[in-house]
Amino acid sequence: MTYDIIIVGGGPGGIASAVEAYIFKLKKVLLIEKGENHSETIRKYYKDSKRVDKIYKKQEITLKGNVDFFDGTKESTLDYFEEILDNETINTLYNTEVDRVVKEDGIFKVVTRKGDYFANNVIVSIGRMGRPNKPSYKIPTSIRKIINHNPYDCRGKEKILVVGGGDSGVEYACQLTTENEVTLALREPKFVDANAINEEMVIRYDQEERLRIRYNADIDYIEALEGRVKVYYKNGFQTVYDRIIYAIGGTTPIDFLQRSDIDVDDQKRPIYNENTYETSVKGLYLAGDIIYDKGGSIAMAINHAYDVMQHIIGKK
Ligand SMILES: Cc1cc2nc3c(=O)[nH]c(=O)nc-3n(C[C@H](O)[C@H](O)[C@H](O)COP(=O)(O)OP(=O)(O)OC[C@H]3O[C@@H](n4cnc5c(N)ncnc54)[C@H](O)[C@@H]3O)c2cc1C
Numbered sequence: 001m002t003y004d005i006i007i008v009g010g011g012p013g014g015i016a017s018a019v020e021a022y023i024f025k026l027k028k029v030l031l032i033e034k035g036e037n038h039s040e041t042i043r044k045y046y047k048d049s050k051r052v053d054k055i056y057k058k059q060e061i062t063l064k065g066n067v068d069f070f071d072g073t074k075e076s077t078l079d080y081f082e083e084i085l086d087n088e089t090i091n092t093l094y095n096t097e098v099d100r101v102v103k104e105d106g107i108f109k110v111v112t113r114k115g116d117y118f119a120n121n122v123i124v125s126i127g128r129m130g131r132p133n134k135p136s137y138k139i140p141t142s143i144r145k146i147i148n149h150n151p152y153d154c155r156g157k158e159k160i161l162v163v164g165g166g167d168s169g170v171e172y173a174c175q176l177t178t179e180n181e182v183t184l185a186l187r188e189p190k191f192v193d194a195n196a197i198n199e200e201m202v203i204r205y206d207q208e209e210r211l212r213i214r215y216n217a218d219i220d221y222i223e224a225l226e227g228r229v230k231v232y233y234k235n236g237f238q239t240v241y242d243r244i245i246y247a248i249g250g251t252t253p254i255d256f257l258q259r260s261d262i263d264v265d266d267q268k269r270p271i272y273n274e275n276t277y278e279t280s281v282k283g284l285y286l287a288g289d290i291i292y293d294k295g296g297s298i299a300m301a302i303n304h305a306y307d308v309m310q311h312i313i314g315k316k
Helices: 012-023 040-045 074-087 141-146 167-176 196-207 253-259 298-312
Strands: 002-008 029-032 098-104 107-112 115-124 159-163 181-185 212-214 219-225 228-233 238-241 243-246 284-286
Touching (some): 002 012, 012 029, 012 074, 012 115, 029 115, 115 298, 141 228, 159 238, 167 181, 167 243, 228 243, 284 298
Parallel strands (some): 002 115, 181 212
Antiparallel strands (some): 098 107, 219 228, 228 238
């Protein structure tokens, strides 16, 4: 099934995008949200009973589209978004974190741990609150620079431990083998989160001794050791590495953009068309806070959704 539009992120920008799509009669629409419910930012970061202002931080916005928005409280705002999602019977998929969006032969593949979804257009509305998941044990402050969540700081000729057997972990590990000595550690006795192509690739790399896979390798704790990191595995073994890359879920907005091949400027801000919010990848749009480095507002996110939809249906 190829959707007309897949929307990544079920906050105000994502919900408004889904509603606009429905009103403009695009029926094959899927909204994917990593949390258990829509509007995770409002649920998690707003205090109970918080006043929610339409004019937020003096940003006075005239709404352009079909989705209205009013002053209220945290609770009334959540109820309102719930109601418009229900009224328009939007197709939603919760508890599903999108890892990245890739364009293959003109169709977008939206990659999640639960499988891939396909669409002609994608709207990314993931906000700015995303953080990579961290391990439960303490990371010593003195080695924070060599404890990473992506491979962008690796310098080459390093002994690197990549933790996590999902698609990101596998891809980082394989990619790093060109210039580094790489071990990939997973807690499970086999790959459970990577897709079949990645699993086949990493097992082949292991067979060819281009990297090393350690199954059942759960880490107990880590220590700093002369600028390097000593890893104590729960099975009693210990190994010293130059760097650890944790790929155990969660993602920052910038990682998401880079993994999705969206061009960013030298300040790592996404490059997009200011009228249509289309990125450097044709058919891949942004809406809401992901666009700004200093934060937007609910009304701004709702307006982006309308502008994006106008472009998708050819009115812009
Ligand atoms: C404390 C606080 C108070 C605020 N008060 C106001 C106010 O009074 N009025 C106002 O207008 N604005 C207010 N804002 C700003 C407002 O909340 C944001 O501008 C608005 O939520 C942006 O909507 P969004 O859809 O872009 O992003 P978000 O609301 O952040 O929603 C993004 C959604 O995407 C999901 N997501 C993230 N990554 C992924 C992924 N990889 N895969 C799938 N889903 C993903 C998240 O779980 C989340 O549900 C406030 C913000 C904060 C933090």
